Amino acid sequence: MMDYQEIKPKFKKAYPIVYQAKRIIIGGFGKNTVYDDETGAVEQVFKMIDGQYTIAQISKRISQQYTQFSEQDVVELIEDLNSERFIEDSELTGSGILSDYDRERYHRNINFFSSFIKLSKNKYEVQKKLKNATAGIIGLGGLGSHIVYDLAGLGIGTIKAIEYDKLDLSNLNRQILYNNDQIGQSKAQLAQKRIHDFNPEINFEIYEKQISSTKQITDFFSDVDFIILVADRPKYLMARWANEAAVKLNIPMFCAGLEAQRAMYYTVIPHQTGCVACWQNSVANRDDVSTLVLREKEYLNLLGDNTAIVPLVSTVTGMINAEILRYLTGIGRVQAAGNLIAVDFLTMRTKVIEKWDLAETCAVCGGKHFGEN
Ligand SMILES: [Zn+2]
Missing domain, CATH: 3.40.50.720 (NAD(P)-binding Rossmann-like Domain)
Structure with a gap:
């Protein structure tokens, strides 16, 4: 498995994120998760979870900008988002697992499976199980x-x-x-x-x-x-x-x-x-x-x-x-x-x-x- 620090996480599309003064609300389907954000650091972490940056890059940059946040704090926040199943690995594209046709035809299935799985799992593999x-x-x-x-x-x-x-x-x-x-x-x-x-x-x-x-x-x-x-x-x-x-x-x-x-x-x-x-x-x-x-x-x-x-x-x-x-x-x-x-x-x-x-x-x-x- 790939080094966790090198994963480029992004938020799954299914979960809306509401930014308010000093707090962020995410989820909304039967369960809201609220993150307190006194300094705005959490918002900055969220903004960097867009599939462009690795976990190592995000934790490094945030800990430099916000001295009260250590790199470990940022990793733990991301791990929490992962355990809530809000984020996925942006580099798991499904090529080599499913054809272009299948990825298009079963797009909504794959989104659904994605809502259940964590960073380490590949949502396209779930659809592949059905195909097999x-x-x-x-x-x-x-x-x-x-x-x-x-x-x-x-x-x-x-x-x-x-x-x-x-x-x-x-x-x-x-x-x-x-x-x-x-x-x-x-x-x-x-x-x-x-x-x-x-x-x-x-x-x-x-x-x-x-x-x-x-x-x-x-x-x-x-x-x-x-x-x-x-x-x-x-x-x-x-x-x-x-x-x-x-x-x-x-x-x-x-x-x-x-x-x-x-x-x-x-x-x-x-x-x-x-x-x-x-x-x-x-x-x-x-x-x-x-x-x-x-x-x-x-x-x-x-x-x-x-x-x-x-x-x-x-x-x-x-x-x-x-x-x-x-x-x-x-x-x-x-x-x-x-x-x-x-x-x-x-x-x-x-x-x-x-x-x-x-x-x-x-x-x-x-x-x-x-x-x-
Ligand atoms: Zn029997």
Whole structure:
């Protein structure tokens, strides 16, 4: 890594700076940071943080002009601005990491990532992680439509999608990848074309057969980094197969679904959180009302004429994509690991409605953390 003193810091564009008599306010989005500035020295430091000067040059000049400020004081002030994530290294331009096209196309993403990182990190590397990532998604219905469109917008390099269904008129209240004049056509092929038109840089591969085993999923998804499960048919079997595939491939699985007036999502990270089978084991012996209702629903195989309203679809898919983004970039922690989180239509509030652990007796994941025998 480059010598810290030789970094040329500059303020990130996202944070407004307000200069007042004897104080400076910076930030403003939920949190203001105030710097007292009796002598005007802090203002001079701020003015020099414009990408032209090294930290060594700034601390030297300020300590010469303001005798009460030592070079170390100035370095500490800059370090404080760094720990608040207000400044970045002006010489990290992203060339050699991303193409000119990518830097332009993903400019706002990169600004967003920048707001989370410190001087030592390169914001362009974060976008590069997305470009290098491969997503595997099961289902291109309402949830799947929104998710792959957003993943293509984010710049996930490769998306592999499983969907065998044909477009139906009743899909068009929420399935945004498809058009009115395409009824009866293959959703997978329509999605592939739509995503290609939207972002030609994305590699979008499709598998158009009905899933009836874990092996089909592990074969097609052998090189993906994570699985997104948003298919609801066959309801319980699909979750079982996808879960087995995620455990076998040892990759995380992000799942979302709709249920009446709620949308829900959860995340499985094999050997770190309980898997779907761990969860099912944990509720199998429970006798509360919701478990009984679930079992009845499974027994009756209640499917088909589901409720689905687009605000819940777009909300929960936004949440799942944020979850994926946190996972891939390392910016923030995964929120729904081993948790089922529900969004309620009437309030749009979220709530953890189920939690489960690794089950020692789990036949699928073995109930083991990494490193255990
Ligand atoms: Zn398990």
